[in-house]
Amino acid sequence: MVLSGLIVRLDLGRTISLPAAPVLGRLYRIDSTMCTTLLLGFLFGFPLGAKTIAEQYRLGQLSKPRAQYLLSFCNNIGPVYLLSFALPLFGLSGGAENRLLRIAVVISFFGIPLLYGLILRRTVYRRFSFFSENLPKPGPWTHPGASSDESRHPSFVSALDASVTSACDAIARLGGYMIFFIVCNLPLGQISGLFKTIFPLTSPDSLAALAAPVLEITSGLSLAESILPPALSMVMLTFGGLSCFAQTYTCIRDTDLSFGNYCLHKLTQSLIAFCLYTLLFSVFS
16 A cells, blocks of 8 residues: 555656556557556556555546546456465365366456456547546646645655555554444344244355455355355455445545446446356366
8 A cells, every 4th residue: 555655655656567568558558657556457457546646646647537546447356366365265275186277267357357448448438538638737636635745746755755644544444344344244044043943944154155255245255165166256246245345445435536437347347247257167166
């Protein structure tokens, strides 16, 4: 969070994306600053995508259409989380017997939002020009809540201080949401037992396992490890859980970016993921 904050406040986006800009810029028809935002969103992982976009928007580095476009597909669970936690949990961490499936899952997980963003650029956002010459130079943010200090080019020391302060505030809020939804997951075992008593023919364990990742993805997937099939677990990863939605909201709440628009795009990608992973795991099984 501190590193992404420094990149935004020192306006280093145009420089950092230079190696990738020729490819990403032409493919998505975006400028170098947006290329950096895209890279940070995918490499640093959720919720750095939403936080970076909101900070760039506040500082005038992104117009509203650019910010809304990037928010629709650049706020996903990152590769570190996927490779170090999710895939081992699903039994896809190693071994030659599932190597092809593991590769296909990783490509699908990041390919869905990347392809989705490409489709959006050529449909919903085709009439917008996302290049530097069409964006005014960064200046005071005209939306409510912007401060004059944020709008000027700060020194490294002031940028570092602002980035650390922002990161600590964000971690407190994100951690609070995580704890809240993890606690909400705790009664699911008791509710499952109650369902079994009232409706003995139902499968309460399956209901609880499905509900847990919907609330909070990390604790939910751990609770549902032995019940949910890997394909459905991967869909839950794409969805992210209500905790992820709440954390995204807290990142963009001080802007006029549409949270409902973000939710719609995330649900659409989850539906695409359901179709793709069902097919993928059926083929490999």
